[in-house]
Amino acid sequence: MYVNRKDSVKNxxxxxxxxTALMETAATDRTKKTKVASGKTIGKPELSEKAQKYYEQLKxxxxxxxxxxxxxKLKEQAEANAAAYASPNKTVVLIDxxxxxxxxEDEAYREKYEGIISNARTQINQLAEQLTATGANVKGFxxxxxxxxxxxxxxxxxxxQKAQKQRIEKKAEExxxxxxxxxKKAEExxxxxxxxxxxxxxxxxxxxxxxTVTISASSAEELIQKINDYIFMxxxxxVETEEEKQMGRNIDFSV
Numbered sequence: 001m002y003v004n005r006k007d008s009v010k011n012x013x014x015x016x017x018x019x020t021a022l023m024e025t026a027a028t029d030r031t032k033k034t035k036v037a038s039g040k041t042i043g044k045p046e047l048s049e050k051a052q053k054y055y056e057q058l059k060x061x062x063x064x065x066x067x068x069x070x071x072x073k074l075k076e077q078a079e080a081n082a083a084a085y086a087s088p089n090k091t092v093v094l095i096d097x098x099x100x101x102x103x104x105e106d107e108a109y110r111e112k113y114e115g116i117i118s119n120a121r122t123q124i125n126q127l128a129e130q131l132t133a134t135g136a137n138v139k140g141f142x143x144x145x146x147x148x149x150x151x152x153x154x155x156x157x158x159x160x161q162k163a164q165k166q167r168i169e170k171k172a173e174e175x176x177x178x179x180x181x182x183x184k185k186a187e188e189x190x191x192x193x194x195x196x197x198x199x200x201x202x203x204x205x206x207x208x209x210x211x212t213v214t215i216s217a218s219s220a221e222e223l224i225q226k227i228n229d230y231i232f233m234x235x236x237x238x239v240e241t242e243e244e245k246q247m248g249r250n251i252d253f254s255v
Contacts, residue, residue, distance in 0.1 A: 040085075042078045043071025045097035054104035062117060066090040072098050079144055079154075083214045086140025086156035091124050093117060094144040113145060120151040123220035127153075130224055136231055139212060153223045154216040157230065 039059065047055060047069075059067050066087050070078045078085075078094050085092050103110040120143045131138055137158035143151045215230060217223035 040066070040068045041070070042068060042085075042094075043074040045069045045071040047097055047100060048104070051097075051101045051104040054110075055100050058100075058103070058114070061114070062093070062121065064090060065093050065117075065121060067093045067095065069100065070094055070096045072096045075144075079152075079216070082142055082144075082154045082216070083156045083212050086142055086214075088140050091121060092140065092142035094142065096145075099145060112149065116145065116149070116151050117143075120153070120220075124153065127155075127220045127224055131227060136227055138227075150218075152216060152218050153220055154214055155223060155227060157213050157215060157227065159213055159234065 038056075055067075055069070066085075066089075068078075068085055075094075075096050082092075082094070085094070099113060103113055124141045124143065128138070128141065139156040139158055142154045142156075144154070145151055213230070215223065215226045217226055
């Protein structure tokens with residue numbers, strides 16, 4: 001049987017080329033980025049299939065933290081609006097999708113940044129314990145994974161001191177009670193009251209944002225120092241009302 005060597009070589013070459021193309025296509029599919037379907041995000045970060053799988057594993061590994069995936073071009077914006085992402089129950093981790101991609105591909109890079117997250121978690125837990133005695137009303141802690149191989153920290157503080165907050169809450173309760181009484185007397189205005197309530201809730205939400213301050217630092221030690229400085233300055237700037245000045249200060253000499 002006669003075999004054309006040229007045709008045989010050509011067929012082998014085509015076969016190798018086809019296999020190479022299939023391998024390249026498979027590799028491209030694994031690295032092709034798609035929109036992240038789960039979890040909290042800022043902007044529209046995209047991850048490859050491999051990176052998505054790793055990201056889910058990372059979130060499970062640090063289940064006591066709240067990860068927020070950031071579109072790379074919005075990193076500065078995310079840090080500037082850190083107060084909006086603070087959580088009272090979990091430390092927030094702001095991390096961009098480019099880092100997740102590299103962590104998924106590079107084992108050394110992955111170990112380095114997972115170590116950064118782990119160390120930061122420990123520092124923030126210790127920081128929370130230290131702040132208990134300061135009187136600071138911390139609404140949430142967070143960290144941002146930086147490009148330089150480190151983490152920066154932030155805390156969202158309620159501007160009102162504890163005593164001020166109690167007075168505000170008491171006044172709010174009194175107003176709520178009065179509104180409830182008024183509502184009972186004026187059944188025909190129920191629709192109007194519901195609209196007022198919605199408006200008040202909106203204003204309350206807006207005021208909560210106004211009543212917070214975000215303090216950022218490059219280390220946990222620096223963060224606690226800045227918080228202590230803020231508390232000291234806030235107390236120094238607080239002015240008591242005339243009623244508060246008189247409380248506990250008037251002595252009755254008639255007895």
